[in-house]
Amino acid sequence: MSIRRSLLIILILSVSMAAFPETLYISARVCPLLSKSKPAAEKVASLTHNTKVIVIEKTGKWIKVQVPSINAEGYVAALFTSARPTVMADIADYKTKEKPAAEAEVELPAGITPGVDVQGRKVISFGSENFDAVDWMEKFTYGDDELLEFAEEENIGI
Amino acid sequence: MKKIITCFLFIIGSLMACLTTDPRSEEDRQIREAASREIEMGKAAVTYITGKYGIVRNETATSYLNKFLQSLALYTQRQEILYRCGILATERINAYALPGGYIFITLGTLKRIENPGTLAGILAHELGHLNLRHPMNKVTVEVNPGQVQTLQELLSGSRRVITDNMDLICQKIEKRLFVDGYLPEDEYDADKYAVELLEVLNINASDYMHYFERLDKAGETRLAELYRTHPPLKDRAEYLEMLAGLNPEVLYKTEQFREFKIIIDGINLE
Numbered sequence: 001m002s003i004r005r006s007l008l009i010i011l012i013l014s015v016s017m018a019a020f021p022e023t024l025y026i027s028a029r030v031c032p033l034l035s036k037s038k039p040a041a042e043k044v045a046s047l048t049h050n051t052k053v054i055v056i057e058k059t060g061k062w063i064k065v066q067v068p069s070i071n072a073e074g075y076v077a078a079l080f081t082s083a084r085p086t087v088m089a090d091i092a093d094y095k096t097k098e099k100p101a102a103e104a105e106v107e108l109p110a111g112i113t114p115g116v117d118v119q120g121r122k123v124i125s126f127g128s129e130n131f132d133a134v135d136w137m138e139k140f141t142y143g144d145d146e147l148l149e150f151a152e153e154e155n156i157g158i
Numbered sequence: 159m160k161k162i163i164t165c166f167l168f169i170i171g172s173l174m175a176c177l178t179t180d181p182r183s184e185e186d187r188q189i190r191e192a193a194s195r196e197i198e199m200g201k202a203a204v205t206y207i208t209g210k211y212g213i214v215r216n217e218t219a220t221s222y223l224n225k226f227l228q229s230l231a232l233y234t235q236r237q238e239i240l241y242r243c244g245i246l247a248t249e250r251i252n253a254y255a256l257p258g259g260y261i262f263i264t265l266g267t268l269k270r271i272e273n274p275g276t277l278a279g280i281l282a283h284e285l286g287h288l289n290l291r292h293p294m295n296k297v298t299v300e301v302n303p304g305q306v307q308t309l310q311e312l313l314s315g316s317r318r319v320i321t322d323n324m325d326l327i328c329q330k331i332e333k334r335l336f337v338d339g340y341l342p343e344d345e346y347d348a349d350k351y352a353v354e355l356l357e358v359l360n361i362n363a364s365d366y367m368h369y370f371e372r373l374d375k376a377g378e379t380r381l382a383e384l385y386r387t388h389p390p391l392k393d394r395a396e397y398l399e400m401l402a403g404l405n406p407e408v409l410y411k412t413e414q415f416r417e418f419k420i421i422i423d424g425i426n427l428e
Contacts, residue, residue, distance in 0.1 A: 027235045028234065029237055039357070039358055039407075040360055061357070061358060079233070080233055085182070086237060086238070087186050087189045087190060087193070087237070087238040088237040089240050091240065128209040128210065129206055129209040130209040130212075130213065131205050133204050133208035133209075133213045134204050134205060136213060136220075136244065137224075137243070137244045138242060140220055140224035140225075140243075141228075141242065144232065148229075150225040150229055151232075154226065154229070154274060154414065154415070155361075155407070155409055155410070155412075156229050156230065156274070156278060156409065157229055157233075157359065158358075158359055
């Protein structure tokens with residue numbers, strides 16, 4: 001009796017698993033949905049970050065998926081997916097803001113902690129640090145559209 | 159009957175609690191907070207390292223490099239940080255991934271790159287270190303006597319601890335990247351990540367592989383740091399050959415790449 005009950009439970013669980021196919025989320029900022037499991041294949045659509053996809057079949061580095069939001073099917077690279085939704089930084093938050101005048105920098109703005117925040121360190125530290133380097137590097141922050149255009153010109157995107 | 163009603167009310171109450179607290183947004187908030195602390199560590203390390211080694215301030219070259227890096231980074235898993243690249247003003251040959259998405263590639267390395275495929279490989283390798291969280295998990299600091307913690311562990315603690323130890327954190331990051339290096343398996347994992355990323359982007363990894371072979375044959379003295387901090391170049395080239403798929407697309411030199419190379423080759427640090 002107990003064996004039959006166990007088998008029944010296993011059967012119910014199997015049916016339940018089949019009834020709820022695996023769901024994944026796009027972790028990349030952009031993700032091409034391709035017609036075949038190869039990078040040179042035709043692009044069916046371009047998926048965005050955290051788009052929900054339903055797994056149809058896993059074939060090595062590629063996953064055949066169904067995309068409910070656009071009602072389409074195709075392949076995505078497994079590397080571009082995640083089991084859960086992920087967090088994405090907003091580029092606008094990180095674009096270099098207009099620098100305050102030198103005099104204004106002496107007084108720390110609210111929320112800036114001396115030592116941990118670079119702006120705070122700039123005021124209190126007298127070491128050999130190059131504080132302008134952060135501004136210099138952050139100046140080169142580009143939006144997705146600009147990057148996709150560049151990637152197409154340089155053949156580094158799909 | 160009473161029991162059924164109690165059960166029903168309990169389920170409804172639990173559901174309401176789930177809806178109001180939204181565990182997902184709380185988790186997102188924690189991830190964003192950890193990312194902001196990691197970025198502050200990265201910024202401090204940038205000021206410390208560039209203060210010591212200097213940074214090349216060429217707008218066109220740095221712009222090209224960042225567009226190249228950020229185009230590859232569109233496809234990486236860690237999107238809670240942004241990726242930026244600077245050219246370190248030294249003729250030594252190496253590249254470094256710092257916390258918070260900051261990457262340095264030396265002028266010496268860029269001068270030895272002959273094609274965009276190699277540049278893609280090097281940048282994808284550094285993206286590998288960041289996406290595999292090597293800077294956060296492999297750099298350790300002793301915040302109190304006998305209490306050694308990774309940078310990742312520090313993120314969940316008090317912000318004050320990070321503040322008080324920022325100089326020590328910067329020194330440890332520099333030591334790990336410039337002196338000790340990561341473990342050989344970490345370097346191979348970053349290479350594996352790079353090859354997988356390039357492959358799904360239809361970029362042939364052979365240029366990256368040949369770059370190692372070429373450097374190894376040249377046997378320059380400027381390679382001393384790379385040899386000290388990484389596995390032997392010959393072994394890495396063999397490993398890459400084993401991983402590389404049958405991807406046919408080799409990146410050709412575009413006008414923008416040629417212009418970038420002319421600028422880089424023309425920069426003289428002396």
